[in-house]
Amino acid sequence: MKKRLTILFTIVLLVFSLGVAQVQKPSDLKFPPLKYEPPDPKDFRTEFASGLRGYIQEDNSLPLFNISAIVHFGGLYVPKDKLGLDSVMSDTLIKGGTKTREGSDIEDRINFIGGSLNFRVGDQTSTLSLSVLSEDIDEGLELFFDVLMNPEFREGPLDLAKASLIQRLRQANDQASGVLSREYERLLYGDHPLTWQPTQATYEGITGADLKAVHAQNFFPKNIILAASGDFKKADLKAKVNKAVSGWKNKKLSIPMFSKKFPQPEPGVYFIQMRTNQGYISLGHLGLEDTNPDYFAVQVMNFILGGGSFTSRITTKVRSDEGLSYNQGSRFRYIWGYPGMFSGYVQTKSSTVGYAISLILGEFNRIRREPVSDDEMETAINYYLESFSNSFESPQSTMSTFADLEMTGKPMDYYKTYRDKIKVVTKAKVQDVANKYIHPDKCVIMIVGDFEPCNAGGDKWPGPLDKLGKVHTIKLRNPLTGEEPK
Amino acid sequence: MKRTLILFFTLLVFASLAVSAEIQLDVKEHVLSNGLKILIIPKPGVPRVVCHIYYKVGSINERPGITGIAHLHEHMMFKGTKMMGVTDFAKDDSLNKRIDKLMDNIYREKFWKSDGGDKEKIAQWEKEYEELVKEEKQYIIKDDLWTLYMKNGGTGLNASTGNESTGYYVTLPSNKVELQMLLESDRMFNAYFREFYSEKDVVMEERRLSENRPGFFFNIEFHDRYYVPNNAVAIYVGDLDPQNIIEMAEKYFGRIPKGPDLEPIRTYEPPQYSEKRMYGEGNAPTSLQMMFHTPPDGDPDVAPLSVLASVLGSGGGGGGRFRGRGGGGSGRLYKILVQEKQLAVSVSARSRAMWYAGAFQFSASPRFDKNVKPEDLEKEIWAEIEKIQKEGVTPEEIQQVKNRSRSMFIRSLSSSMGLARSLGRAELNRGWRSILTDLDDLSNVTNDDIKRVAAKYFVKDNSLTAIYTRTMGQRQRRR
Numbered sequence: 001m002k003k004r005l006t007i008l009f010t011i012v013l014l015v016f017s018l019g020v021a022q023v024q025k026p027s028d029l030k031f032p033p034l035k036y037e038p039p040d041p042k043d044f045r046t047e048f049a050s051g052l053r054g055y056i057q058e059d060n061s062l063p064l065f066n067i068s069a070i071v072h073f074g075g076l077y078v079p080k081d082k083l084g085l086d087s088v089m090s091d092t093l094i095k096g097g098t099k100t101r102e103g104s105d106i107e108d109r110i111n112f113i114g115g116s117l118n119f120r121v122g123d124q125t126s127t128l129s130l131s132v133l134s135e136d137i138d139e140g141l142e143l144f145f146d147v148l149m150n151p152e153f154r155e156g157p158l159d160l161a162k163a164s165l166i167q168r169l170r171q172a173n174d175q176a177s178g179v180l181s182r183e184y185e186r187l188l189y190g191d192h193p194l195t196w197q198p199t200q201a202t203y204e205g206i207t208g209a210d211l212k213a214v215h216a217q218n219f220f221p222k223n224i225i226l227a228a229s230g231d232f233k234k235a236d237l238k239a240k241v242n243k244a245v246s247g248w249k250n251k252k253l254s255i256p257m258f259s260k261k262f263p264q265p266e267p268g269v270y271f272i273q274m275r276t277n278q279g280y281i282s283l284g285h286l287g288l289e290d291t292n293p294d295y296f297a298v299q300v301m302n303f304i305l306g307g308g309s310f311t312s313r314i315t316t317k318v319r320s321d322e323g324l325s326y327n328q329g330s331r332f333r334y335i336w337g338y339p340g341m342f343s344g345y346v347q348t349k350s351s352t353v354g355y356a357i358s359l360i361l362g363e364f365n366r367i368r369r370e371p372v373s374d375d376e377m378e379t380a381i382n383y384y385l386e387s388f389s390n391s392f393e394s395p396q397s398t399m400s401t402f403a404d405l406e407m408t409g410k411p412m413d414y415y416k417t418y419r420d421k422i423k424v425v426t427k428a429k430v431q432d433v434a435n436k437y438i439h440p441d442k443c444v445i446m447i448v449g450d451f452e453p454c455n456a457g458g459d460k461w462p463g464p465l466d467k468l469g470k471v472h473t474i475k476l477r478n479p480l481t482g483e484e485p486k
Numbered sequence: 487m488k489r490t491l492i493l494f495f496t497l498l499v500f501a502s503l504a505v506s507a508e509i510q511l512d513v514k515e516h517v518l519s520n521g522l523k524i525l526i527i528p529k530p531g532v533p534r535v536v537c538h539i540y541y542k543v544g545s546i547n548e549r550p551g552i553t554g555i556a557h558l559h560e561h562m563m564f565k566g567t568k569m570m571g572v573t574d575f576a577k578d579d580s581l582n583k584r585i586d587k588l589m590d591n592i593y594r595e596k597f598w599k600s601d602g603g604d605k606e607k608i609a610q611w612e613k614e615y616e617e618l619v620k621e622e623k624q625y626i627i628k629d630d631l632w633t634l635y636m637k638n639g640g641t642g643l644n645a646s647t648g649n650e651s652t653g654y655y656v657t658l659p660s661n662k663v664e665l666q667m668l669l670e671s672d673r674m675f676n677a678y679f680r681e682f683y684s685e686k687d688v689v690m691e692e693r694r695l696s697e698n699r700p701g702f703f704f705n706i707e708f709h710d711r712y713y714v715p716n717n718a719v720a721i722y723v724g725d726l727d728p729q730n731i732i733e734m735a736e737k738y739f740g741r742i743p744k745g746p747d748l749e750p751i752r753t754y755e756p757p758q759y760s761e762k763r764m765y766g767e768g769n770a771p772t773s774l775q776m777m778f779h780t781p782p783d784g785d786p787d788v789a790p791l792s793v794l795a796s797v798l799g800s801g802g803g804g805g806g807r808f809r810g811r812g813g814g815g816s817g818r819l820y821k822i823l824v825q826e827k828q829l830a831v832s833v834s835a836r837s838r839a840m841w842y843a844g845a846f847q848f849s850a851s852p853r854f855d856k857n858v859k860p861e862d863l864e865k866e867i868w869a870e871i872e873k874i875q876k877e878g879v880t881p882e883e884i885q886q887v888k889n890r891s892r893s894m895f896i897r898s899l900s901s902s903m904g905l906a907r908s909l910g911r912a913e914l915n916r917g918w919r920s921i922l923t924d925l926d927d928l929s930n931v932t933n934d935d936i937k938r939v940a941a942k943y944f945v946k947d948n949s950l951t952a953i954y955t956r957t958m959g960q961r962q963r964r965r
Contacts, residue, residue, distance in 0.1 A: 025569060026634055026668060034661040036533055061531075062900055104825070112886045114893030133893050160824065164831045167771075167854050174769045309643070310564070310632035320628050323684035379637045386639020386659055393532045394900070 036389045038415045041402040046226075046234070049242040051250055053406065054226030055399040056234055063134040065230035066396040067141070069148050070403050073218035074124035076193050077256055081205065084165065084198025085214060086121040088206050089153075091161035093119045093128070093215075096153040096208070098146045103157050106143055115140055117147070123194075124336050125407060134231035138240070145244040148219065153211040162203050169200060172479035176280040176448040179272060183474060184282045184446045187270060188341055190263040199482040220251045225407055227399035260338060262286060265444050268469030272448045272476065279353035279449030283360060284343035285442050290334040291410065296421040297433045298332055303380040304430065305367050305438075306330025306344060306360075311379050313363045314344060324348045324356045330363075332437075336408050342437060350453035355461030357445055357468060364443070367434045371427045384422045391415070445469065511899070513909070513918060514728040516735065520744040521716025524735045525909055525918060527723040529902055533660040535724035536642070536902040539670050540653045540910040543712035546751055546842065552708075557647040559708055561685050563654065564631060564645070567676040570669070571630040575678075578625040581618055582680055588615045589683060619684075626680060631669055638662050642903060650841045651914050657903070660725045667738035674718070675742045677709050714745025719913045723902040753842040755779060764952040773851045774860035775952040776867060778943050780837065780844035784916050788839040789927040790935035791846055791943070796887040797879045797936075798848075798870070799835030818883070823850065823866055829858045833867075841915050846943060860953045875940045878933035891928050895921075 044055040075086035094117060095103035110117045115132035117140075128148050132140035173179055186195045228237060288298065299307075306314035306329035318328045328346040335341075344360040392398045405414055445468055447454060457463035465471050475485045514526035545556050565571060572578045592611050595603035635643055635656050642657040656666055720739065722731050758779060781787050799817040823830040833850040848867050852858035898904050909918045 026665060029664055029668065031661045031664070034533055034659055036659075061529075062896060064897060064900065104821070112882070112889060114886075114889040114891075131897065133896065156825075160828070163828075163853065163855060167831050167851075170854065171771055174771075308636065310629035311636050316628050320681070321684070379633055382637045383639065386637075386662075387641045388639075389532050389659065390534055390639075390641050390657065393534060393902070 038388070038392055038418075039398060040416065041405065041412050044399060044402060045406075046238060048221075048226070048238065049246040050221035050248045052221035052224060052226065052241070052245050052248075054228060054241070055402040055406075056226070056237060057229040057395045057399055058232065058234055059229050059395040060231050063231050064131065065134045065137045065140060065228075065232060066129070066131045067144060067226060067228040067230075068127050068129040068396070068400055068403075069144075070225050070227065070400070070407060071126040071128075071219055072124070072223045072253075072255065072407060073126050073214070074122050076123050076258075077218075078214075080193075080196060081202065082210055083196050083202040085206050085210060086126075087165050087198065088158070088161050088203065089126075089211055089214070090119060090121045091165070092153050092158050092211065093151050094147055095157040095161070096151055096211075097157070098150040098152055100150070101143075101146060103154065106147065109139070110143065113139065117143065119147070125404075137230075137232060137237075141240055141244060145241075148224075149245075149248060151212070151215055153208040153215075155208060158206075158208055158211070162206065165198075166200050166203050166480070169198070169203070169479045172197075173476050176274050176276050176278075179274065179476065180280045180282055180446060180448045183270075183272060183448075183476075184343070184444075185341070187265050187444055187446065187474075188262065188286055190265075192262065193258050194335070194338065197479070197482060200480045217251060217254070221245055221248050222250045223253055225403040227396065227403040229395035229399050258338075262339075264442070266470070266472075267442055267444060269465050269471040270444055270446045270474050271451055271454075271465070271471055272446070272474045273451050274448050275450050276448070277349060277450075278347050279350055279447050279454050280347050281353065281357060281445065281447050281449075282343045282345050283357060283443050283445040284330075284341060285439060285444065287332045287334075287340040287342040288437055289337070289339055294433050294436065296418075297425045297429045298437055299384070300377075300380045300422065300425045301367065301372075301430045301433050301437075302330055302332055303383065304372050304376045305363060305434070307332075308380060308383065311376075311383075313367070314346075314360055317359050317363060318346055318348075318356055322352075322355075322359065324352045324359075328356070328360075330360075350450050351456065351458035352461070353447060353449060353454040354457045354463055354465055354468065357447075358461055361440055361443070361468075364438050364440045368431070368438060368440075371431050374427075377425075377427055377430070381422055381425065385419050388419055446474075511922065514732075515918075516732050518715060518735065518740050520740065520742055521714075522735070522739050522742075523719045523913060524732065524739075525719060525721045525913060526726065526728045526731050527721075527902075527905060527909075528726055528728060529724050531725055533725045534657055534902075535660050535663050535722055535726050536655075536657045536906045537663060537666040537670075537720075537722055538653055538655050538903075538906040538910050539674075539718060539720045540651050540914055541713055541718045542650070542748075542914040543652055543717065544648050544650045546649050546753075547712065555708055556652060558685070560645050560647045560652050560654075562679040562682060563673055563677060564629065565678070565680050565682075565685065566627070566630055567672050567678050569672060569676060570634075571627050571680065572625055572678070573627060574625050578622060578680060579678075581622045581625070582682075585615060585618050585622070585683070588618065615683075622680070631673070634665070634669065638665055651911055653907070653910065655903075655906075657724075663722065663726065663731065664734050664738075667734045670720070671738040671742060674713050674715070674739070677713065679706070679709075710745070711748070715739060715742050716744050717748055719910055721906045721910045721913075723906045751842065755843050758948055761946040762950040764950065765955070766952070767955045767957045770954060770956060771851050772854070772860060772956045773849065773954045774863050774867075775950075775954075776848040776864065777950045777952075778846045778948050780839065780846045780943050782844050783839040783841050784920070785839070785844070786927070787939050787942070788837070788844065789924070790931045790939045791837040791844070792839070792928060793884060793887045793931045794874070794879070794936050794940065795835045795837035795846065796890065797883045799833065818879075819848075819850075819867065819870065822870065823863065827866070828856065829853055829866065830863055833863070860955075864951060864953075871940060871944045875937060875944065878937040878940075881933070884931065884933065884936075888929050888931075891925060895925055 041055065044057050046054045046056050048054060078085045094106060097103040097106065106117070113132060113136045115130065115136060117128075117130050119128045120126065128144065130140050130144040182197070189195045226241070288294065304312060306312045309315060309329075310320070312329060314329050318324050319326070325346045325348040330342070330344045332342050333340045344364065346356045346360060348356045391401065405412060447465075455463045455465050477484055512527060514528070516524040516526070518524070543556060545553070548555055568575050588611050592608055592615070595608055595611075632643065635658070639659045639662065640656045642655055645654045646652070654670065658666055720735065780791055797817070798819050817835070819833045819835060823833045830850050830852055834848070836847045836849070838845045838847065850860070850863045850867070852860055852863055898908065908921055912918045912921050
């Protein structure tokens with residue numbers, strides 16, 4: 001018995017050690033080939049009655065139906081004396097009811113059938129989205145097009161929305177992250193429609209007639225692109241949509257154009273006092289548009305600098321090496337039709353605010369000065385190539401992506417050629433775009449935090465903050481009136 | 487070998503459970519001999535696979551003196567293993583042991599001595615620590631695991647620590663799931679906690695923690711106890727071949743020995759004998775919170791409480807799996823307090839059935855312009871509670887919640903990541919099938935059930951009321 005047990009034990013050990021020996025290092029793994037071609041927008045593009053366009057994908061895997069209407073209208077196009085109309089419209093397009101239905105009846109019905117109907121006005125586009133079970137497609141579509149075409153913006157829901165938005169204004173200076181993002185934009189773009197903020201007076205001045213006028217002027221078939229997916233037959237859906245929109249009249253599109261010239265703020269530190277135990281920081285300047293041919297090289301460069309999470313230089317330096325922060329990096333933000341913003345960002349305890357900024361500035365300079373390594377290039381480029389198919393996982397978001405391509409006028413082979421454009425980015429090109437689009441000498445450094453401990457600094461970077469440039473103090477405006485403090 | 491394979495395959499359970507006539511939830515289930523459960527959901531389409539692994543460990547496994555360890559340990563799991571993140575393991579290990587000894591000396595001097603210890607000694611040790619950390623850097627490959635995942639197209643890379651469980655996430659191209667198997671089995675088996683002290687500073691930034699005792703060696707003890715195959719579940723959802731996943735799991739996770747049996751956590755919630763009230767103030771909206779003790783996940787009262795939360799607060803987006811909640815829309819409280827009486831800007835109700843205890847929560851913010859006080863909203867909510875205790879809710883309200891639950895469940899099946907999360911967490915508590923049986927329980931809720939739970943749990947002695955008042959501008963430090 002004992003002998004048997006010993007043999008068994010030996011076999012177990014042998015099997016176990018063989019098992020361990022089988023395990024390779026990651027570099028030994030050989031992956032089978034995988035070929036992936038993205039869906040082609042033209043396979044889904046559909047034209048409806050009245051000049052309405054759309055992207056439609058049948059997907060019978062689940063009994064669901066999703067549809068969105070993307071409208072070329074946003075907060076940027078709201079006149080200065082009606083600022084906030086976009087937010088009021090977001091809250092009342094559905095709740096304000098239609099010519100034949102109360103808003104509460106629409107919401108009750110959508111809730112009863114277990115669906116969702118949402119509307120949000122963005123900077124330059126607005127989106128109405130419906131999701132219902134496919135058994136409720138007819139009722140869902142009826143409510144969807146009624147809200148899209150015939151909103152009434154009734155007084156009761158309108159007053160409620162305005163009261164709620166004014167109450168929210170009172171909280172506009174509560175959170176450091178919200179204050180930083182708003183004031184950083186205001187500093188970079190100056191007094192421009194991109195940065196205008198509503199006040200109590202502009203909210204109070206918005207009427208149902210204003211909303212109806214803006215709706216009538218912007219919500220028409222040729223100014224809208226649909227995105228739909230789910231368990232239906234394409235021909236059936238097309239017929240239903242055509243029936244709903246036939247007779248819907250088009251208007252002349254009038255999109256205002258604004259200046260693309262922005263003031264160059266004086267480089268240096270811009271401090272906003274708030275009693276928090278961390279400093280919230282953004283540092284940078286204006287960036288580029290995403291239609292710029294350098295866009296792809298900038299993406300790769302920023303991945304290496306601070307966009308590639310733990311593989312990026314800023315995260316390695318500020319978080320992994322020094323343990324200064326949880327959230328840090330760099331980003332290029334893009335705005336349709338206007339130059340975007342470039343910023344490094346970090347949140348860190350007050351005593352290490354100056355040190356963290358100095359490390360980020362150091363990385364801005366390094367990526368301009370030295371070529372990136374082969375390993376960094378390989379990681380960045382492979383990430384974009386290997387994760388590419390992720391963008392098309394959801395049929396509905398794929399259809400919305402295609403609608404967005406058409407709305408913003410980007411080439412329809414954008415995704416087909418995307419990987420080729422990433423593949424050709426070289427180390428030299430990365431350094432070239434770093435020099436072209438990152439300018440440490442022009443950076444504004446905005447800090448929201450508690451000035452005294454931030455200015456005092458710590459062991460590794462003793463203050464004062466003016467070592468980083470002239471310190472300007474920004475006093476926050478009264479969010480209700482928009483007035484500067486006296 | 488053939489016999490072994492047969493054994494493996496007999497352990498494989500093909501569970502195809504029907505949600506409705508047209509919906510099937512196909513979960514392939516396989517258990518390794520070391521106790522690790524593998525759940526597989528094939529979802530043909532885009533060639534990606536969501537790969538999640540969940541451990542039944544969280545802050546509930548902490549105790550005074552080691553609070554924060556579960557979260558810190560999750561961060562340390564990204565610091566590499568004996569194979570990953572290091573060029574010369576032997577040298578790195580020797581340096582780490584010296585670093586830990588030095589930090590122990592500093593800790594004892596600083597915190598064990600009432601006068602804060604010998605400053606010169608501490609400064610000398612800190613200098614030595616900095617030098618050792620500098621020396622160690624030559625052997626460390628920074629964020630090796632993270633880089634490797636990203637280089638291979640990994641997205642959704644993350645980890646999270648909750649009260650009850652801890653999860654590690656990545657989504658990979660379908661042909662690269664083996665990478666996850668290798669890396670996750672390696673860090674379950676061979677985790678190595680280098681760069682401990684700088685990472686502790688990162689966690690302190692993420693969440694202000696008190697000074698914690700755990701060091702390098704404590705992490706090993708915590709890891710060896712909880713990060714074992716018999717305390718985990720691995721989930722794969724996407725465009726995959728189930729047999730291939732099982733073979734890889736056998737090869738990589740199968741090499742890890744079963745860990746010791748873990749004693750289940752037993753909790754006891756002492757009864758609350760009187761109403762509790764809390765008051766706070768600061769730079770945040772004036773608000774009211776009312777909370778009531780409720781039973782944990784799995785109790786028969788959870789379903790009616792969930793329906794009740796949806797009836798009272800629905801329309802704000804729903805609350806996912808049996809966490810009935812909502813912030814507006816057509817919920818009863820929204821209609822009464824926001825639309826009709828215009829006393830609140832927002833109001834919601836939420837039922838949270840957690841693993842070891844539950845809570846039902848009302849939240850509301852009063853209308854500032856109408857000078858409404860949180861206490862006014864409290865009275866209104868109590869009036870509605872009393873009405874429900876007597877009359878219950880309407881058949882339409884119950885039916886609406888049932889319809890919403892069904893459609894939300896079907897919708898949840900379209901998100902691979904959401905599915906992996908629901909299944910994984912459910913598996914560690916009452917088994918993944920509970921997400922289906924809970925749906926059945928919900929569909930059987932009656933008005934009598936609702937009246938009963940409202941009477942049982944919504945009593946003053948079982949309540950905690952918190953009132954927060956905004957004092958913007960009054961406590962700002964002036965420059």
